[in-house]
Amino acid sequence: MxxxxxxxxxxxxxxxxxxxxxxxxxxxxxxxxxxxxxxxxxxxAFERGAGDMHLMVSAEASPLASVLNGIFYANAPRRPIPWDRYERLSAEAPWAYAVPIQQGDSFEGHPVLATSEEFFTEFKPNPGEAWQLAEGRFFTDSFEVVLGAGVAKATGLRLGDRIALAHGYSADSKAGLRLPPEDDHDHAHDHDHDHDHDHAHDEGTPHVHDEFAYKVVGILKPTGGAHDRALITNLESTWIIHAHDRRVKEGETDTTADDLIDADRKITGVYLRLRTREGSNVPANLPMVFDALRKDTSITVAAPFDEIRKxxxxxxxxxxxxxxxxxxxxxxxxxxxxxxxxxxxxxxxxxxxxxxxxxxxxxxxxxxxxxxxxxxxxxxxxxxxxxxxxxxxxxxxxxxxxxxxxxxxxxxxxxxxxxxxxxxxxxxxxxxxxxxxxxxxxxxxxxxxxx
Amino acid sequence: MADEPALRIDSLRFAYPGGWTLRLGALTLARGEQMLLAARSGAGKSTLLSLIAGLMDPHGGVIEVAGQKVHALHGAARDRFRGRHIGMIFQTFNLLHGFTALENVLAAPAFSGAGGVDASAAKGVLASLGIDRPGARVENLSVGQQQRVAVARAVACRPALVLADEPTASLDPENAANAMGMIQEACRASGSALLCVSHDPAMWERFARKEHL
Known part of the structure; x- marks a missing residue:
């Protein structure tokens, strides 16, 4: 013993x-x-979220809010940047990319990111790692949507499914519509003016853009970042559905890309990366570019990694x-x-x-x-x-x-x-x-x- | 050491804080000898056993067990000596609850470092005392079986001296006689001397040597 x-x-x-x-x-x-x-x-996870961007520009009140809203979807950004300001910004520095983003819509509590195709081809969600598709393809046309891995898992949406987005987002909101299969409609992604839709909605309930059907064309592989829980579509789709709200008030019943005016073309932020020498991630001109952008008080410029550190x-x-x-x-x-x-x-x-x-x-x-x-x-x-x-x-x-x-x-x-x-x-x-x-x-x- | 008596006491004196003093002039117990020490309650017999076992220190005199002056040893050395050379049997058995009968017996050699007592030997001692379930926890055994386990534990290391303190006080006369017979036989079988203190007059006749304290 x-x-x-x-x-x-x-x-x-x-x-x-x-x-x-x-x-x-x-x-x-x-x-x-x-x-x-x-x-x-x-x-x-915070460090991963910024991907390989060097700077982010928005019209938010502070750089931290800019990063939290523009990258981590904390809240829908409220202040827009006109498209012509984006075009000028694109020429202001030797950017490797200048990816415009527009946020503000959601589907069943998941934020929607409207952006350009460069979001998939240039911006990398993790440094050195490009986007990878689990299924389908990236969007190539309006009213096509690509699901982040987390969205696909949480909603069960599959390729070919049709959905309508809601205006605004919050974690508690479950707004959004799942639409019948494409065969039941005259158009693949066109407006369905025959079905009953009512712009008047309950106080506090997000407005659903149920006139416009989005089609799921791709599902992304997980990246570990906040974009995994986003639905990603192109800017034109988003501009059209918001322009439609304006046009309905003006007595119009139909909206296409041809109906867009300059005031409709708005974004809420830009992901920016400067060109770098091979093998280097931090460009020497970053402080200079950062200071130059800060002189424009109509925009807020943030260095995401600095904000995350703060x-x-x-x-x-x-x-x-x-x-x-x-x-x-x-x-x-x-x-x-x-x-x-x-x-x-x-x-x-x-x-x-x-x-x-x-x-x-x-x-x-x-x-x-x-x-x-x-x-x-x-x-x-x-x-x-x-x-x-x-x-x-x-x-x-x-x-x-x-x-x-x-x-x-x-x-x-x-x-x-x-x-x-x-x-x-x-x-x-x-x-x-x-x-x-x-x-x-x-x-x-x-x-x-x-x- | 084998020629030395199992127990030798000379001019023992222990003073209680209240002033009362236990004195014992001379007492010798030969190897294998059995002796009854009769005493009334409060006469100091439990104190005497504690002194012999080295659990208390006397104020004067000498106590030798198997030729070793018990109080010349200190700390762990005295504890190990006690475990190897002195077995103790208590009125309430003082078995280790939660442990099996076999573990209770093996505890003595495990803590004293006494060699030659493995599980097989311990089972043999238990079997000789009628315990056929060595793996049973002691709290699941009958009172009689518990007493047998206590006796087996006391003699497992074949100590020079076994001290028994009122071992039959809680038993009826018939069971008391049987129990004392078992203890005496176990001590004879292990070659251990037995010093039994008891105030039970019925035990008087069972010992060839008896004294009053």
Whole structure:
């Protein structure tokens, strides 16, 4: 019979206390790991989201709002940029690309990004990685839509499906329409003036552009960025459906690309990348171009990576607070271990006395109790790692659902090892007082009626 | 060491904090000898056993077990010596709950470091005392079986001396006689001397050597 037998039997005899103490430690460890993992994963996801762009231009009030809205779809941008300003911007610097984007519509809570074909051919969602299709093709015509991987998964839409978009978006909105198959209509993507549509809609309910059917032509492979939860279509489609609202008020019933006027051609942002030397990602003229663009007060220019870093600093303070709270929870779980063992010592005085009679030294008793404490910490830490993995998957789902950030729920190895080691060390410290009680247990007094 | 008596006490003195003092002039117990020490309650017999086992320190005198001055040893050395050379049987058995009968017996050699007592030997000792379920947890055994496990644990390491403290106090006369018979036989089989303290007059006739404290 080994010391391990004594320790395991001791834990087994106090099964309820052991399980609840291990559970307390596990929850504390899981909380800490999920917070650390989410912090790391969110940081990476934010960094991924900007793709390979160097700058982003919008008309938003601040560079941070520009990045959050224009790249991460936090809110629908409210201020437009006229198309002629975009055309001038395209010629202002030696751009590798200047991809215009227009946001503001949605489908069942998923944002729509209207853009040019260069979005797929030039902009890379992850540096060095071009867009890849899981199915179908990129759009080549108006009223064709390509689904981000997350949209396809969440909505179940397939190639050939027809949908109508809603104006405006929010995470809570489920507005949008799934239209009957193409065969039931006269036109593939034309207006259907025969079916009943009513522009008057309930207060607070997004207006559905149900006069215009979009056809799903492609589904993208996941990129890990925010675009995974977007539907991507071309600018002309978006301009037409918004121009149609204007024309309906003017008494018109039909709108095509020929009916567009300059005021209809608006965008909400531009993704910009400067030409770089081969092997270099940061062009030397970036600061100069950045400063030049900033002189135009009608636009807001943002360096996405700088904004993400600023956001990390802002959020980092809150994160640190969370980590401190999680640390306090782990500390309290250490106190729980100490209390559980300390309370058990009262019941175990006789057992300890018997072990001493059988030849166990005081030091050995001390080690037995301390090892028991460490074992509780180790079991709690192991259970906590498992719990954290489940929790990280759950939290990743929440983060994706609430703010659209696609985070990898994998637990980073270094924090896991650090938290497990810290928990075991804490358990060892927590076991010291009970171990001293065991060490000092009077044998003669606790062998009554012997004593 | 084998020629030394199992127990030798000389001029033992232990003073309680209240002023009462336990004194014992001389007492020797030969190897394999069995002796009953009769005493009324509060006479200090439990204190005497604790002193012999090295669980308490006397204020004067000498206690030798198997030729070793018990109180000349300190710390872990004294604990190991006790585990190897002194077996103890208690009125309430003091078995390790949550452990099997076999684990209770193996605990003695495991903690004292006494060699020659493996699982097979321990099972043999249990079988000789009528325990045929060595893998059963002791709390699932009958009171009688628990007492047999306690006796098996006391003699497993073939100690020079077995100390029995009121081992039959909670039993009816018939079972008390049987239990004492079992203890005496087990000690004879292991070659251990037996010092039994009891206030039960019925035990008086079972010992060839008996004294009052």
């Amino acid at each position: 080994s010391d391990w037998t004594v320790i395991l039997r001791s834990l087994s005899v106090r099964r309820f206390s052991t399980v609840t103490t291990v559970a307390t430690v596990a929850v504390a460890v899981a909380l800490m790991l999920v917070l650390v993992a989410m912090r790391e994963a969110a940081k990476k 956001l990390d600093i802002i959020v980092g303070n809150v994160n640190r607070l969370f980590v401190v709270v999680a640390g306090a929870v782990i500390l309290s779980s250490g106190i729980a271990i100490m209390l559980a063992l300390y309370n058990s010592m009262e019941q175990r005085r006789r057992q300890i006395a018997v072990l001493r009679v059988l030849g166990a030294s005081k030091g050995r008793i001390f080690n037995l109790v301390l090892t028991e404490s460490v074992l509780i910490g180790l079991m709690g830490a192991a259970a906590g790692v498992l719990l954290a993995f489940v929790g990280a998957v759950f939290a990743a789902g929440i983060v994706k659902g609430r703010i659209g950030l696609v985070v990898d729920p994998a637990l980073p190895a270094r924090p896991v090892v650090a938290v497990v080691l810290a928990t075991v060390a804490l358990a060892a410290v927590a076991g010291i007082i009970p171990a001293i009680v065991g060490y000092r247990t009077s044998v003669a007094r606790n062998l009554r009626p012997l004593g």
